[in-house]
Amino acid sequence: MQIRLNVNGVPYETDDVWEGESLLYVLRERLGLWGSKNACEQGECGSCSVLLDGELVCSCLVAAGQAHGRQVVTVEGLGDDGRMSAVQEAFVAAGAVQCGFCTPGLVVATEDLLRHNPAPSDLEIREALAGNLCRCTGYEKVLDAVRAAAGMGR
Amino acid sequence: MDFHYPRSWADALALKAEHPEAVPIAGGTDVMVELNFNRRRPAALLDISAVPELAQWDRADGHLRVGAGVSYTRLVRELGPQLPGLAMAARTVGSPQIRNRGTVGGNLGSASPAGDAHPPLLAGRASVELASVRGTRLVPLDEFFTGPKRSVLAADELISAFVVRPAPGPEQFCKVGTRNAMVIAVASFAVSLDPERGRVGTGIGSAAPTPRRAGGAEEFLEAELAAAGMWQRPRPLPGPVLDRFAELVTASASPIDDVRGTAAYRRHALAVMARRALSWAWADLMRN
Ligand SMILES: Cc1cc2nc3c(=O)[nH]c(=O)nc-3n(C[C@H](O)[C@H](O)[C@H](O)COP(=O)(O)OP(=O)(O)OC[C@H]3O[C@@H](n4cnc5c(N)ncnc54)[C@H](O)[C@@H]3O)c2cc1C
Ligand code: FES
Ligand code: FES
Numbered sequence: 470m471q472i473r474l475n476v477n478g479v480p481y482e483t484d485d486v487w488e489g490e491s492l493l494y495v496l497r498e499r500l501g502l503w504g505s506k507n508a509c510e511q512g513e514c515g516s517c518s519v520l521l522d523g524e525l526v527c528s529c530l531v532a533a534g535q536a537h538g539r540q541v542v543t544v545e546g547l548g549d550d551g552r553m554s555a556v557q558e559a560f561v562a563a564g565a566v567q568c569g570f571c572t573p574g575l576v577v578a579t580e581d582l583l584r585h586n587p588a589p590s591d592l593e594i595r596e597a598l599a600g601n602l603c604r605c606t607g608y609e610k611v612l613d614a615v616r617a618a619a620g621m622g623r
Numbered sequence: 624m625d626f627h628y629p630r631s632w633a634d635a636l637a638l639k640a641e642h643p644e645a646v647p648i649a650g651g652t653d654v655m656v657e658l659n660f661n662r663r664r665p666a667a668l669l670d671i672s673a674v675p676e677l678a679q680w681d682r683a684d685g686h687l688r689v690g691a692g693v694s695y696t697r698l699v700r701e702l703g704p705q706l707p708g709l710a711m712a713a714r715t716v717g718s719p720q721i722r723n724r725g726t727v728g729g730n731l732g733s734a735s736p737a738g739d740a741h742p743p744l745l746a747g748r749a750s751v752e753l754a755s756v757r758g759t760r761l762v763p764l765d766e767f768f769t770g771p772k773r774s775v776l777a778a779d780e781l782i783s784a785f786v787v788r789p790a791p792g793p794e795q796f797c798k799v800g801t802r803n804a805m806v807i808a809v810a811s812f813a814v815s816l817d818p819e820r821g822r823v824g825t826g827i828g829s830a831a832p833t834p835r836r837a838g839g840a841e842e843f844l845e846a847e848l849a850a851a852g853m854w855q856r857p858r859p860l861p862g863p864v865l866d867r868f869a870e871l872v873t874a875s876a877s878p879i880d881d882v883r884g885t886a887a888y889r890r891h892a893l894a895v896m897a898r899r900a901l902s903w904a905w906a907d908l909m910r911n
Pocket of ligand 3: 565566567568569570571572602603604605606607
């Protein structure tokens, strides 16, 4: 099937999409946007998190056809003109990255959290990121980064 | 594989009638896992996520009719005060990502004994609205499930909505799992109190081939409360009443041993949850 969708403000059209494939597959394998990671393909890890029409979702659980005609924002689309977003800056500054595999998903989830709740409590941060697993288990620095991005510092 | 994407409810029903083998996909949080892991290769998908009618809810004749496509996130945000038990359960589903996509219609469609929406809907005596080009029928939820992952849904039917009264009184939901987030229930329990009518509703999850009510416990508690005039003048529930209630809840279950827990553990957990959920709901009632 043919699919048209807008990713990070850019309109894309792709042919020969298999009806059962995921939005994550389309992003990575067809559009060459490798920021969204494929780690579990079952919604457990959040490393494929993107915004679909402004809503935080696991792109591995969205059928390609369900994204037809929709707006997608991936980690690549967060900064402006090649500059990192405040959340991305905060992750770097806090050293909230080890192997980095979970980072894109965490960054997108954090963007989504701070858009809805600019000053989250620690409990709210933990709840908002509960769907994002870090196999390097560097969660403390991630919390630091989110607090910093929210302008709370430590 | 074919991909059908109706943009209206009438089209969705017509497509389902024409292609009964097509697998509906709403939030995709169950369907996509099966596709990604090659556990299922349906001839066709029927994407109902863009059918506007399914995403609506309204209130009429003292009942809420909630479209099958309303996500858990919206349930919590828009219906929390009216359906507190269901909202509590919805908050425990997966993660924000899963709650943004997952729907009660999908939970019912999967008909897993562990589905978190089921116990509070059973406790609230909800019905499921099933529709096809042949017409619409309303099935009481405790007649909807027929076995693990099986229901009375016919091949040409879709779930259009669930229908339930706004909570008539306090409601509680408890779920046992290995951690707080992202966990399938090892066992779960919901209770709903209706002081005006003197009714008690219950729902058991993950402890029988289907989600089910604990009818014996409901009848026992209704009789006890009526005899003691407790609905009119609520006093703390006597320990033996709580014990008996928990015992009867457990007696209604028929759990099995599986990877998530043993039958014995599930019985124990159910008794603890039944006691706790009832105590908390009753405390709510006494406060008001
Ligand atoms: C990481 C993760 C965590 C999860 N955690 C939980 C949890 O804590 N608790 C829980 O209960 N579940 C959980 N689930 C399972 C799932 O999210 C729920 O069952 C959810 O309610 C499914 O809704 P959906 O809209 O995504 O369904 P889909 O995947 O779109 O569909 C599920 C089934 O229902 C059918 N269906 C969907 N809509 C209709 C309709 N309107 N009419 C007829 N058939 C329909 C589909 O054909 C399919 O068989 C989890 C899943 C994942 C991936
Ligand atoms: S790859 Fe999508 S949640 Fe893990
Ligand atoms: S930094 Fe390695 S998975 Fe999180």
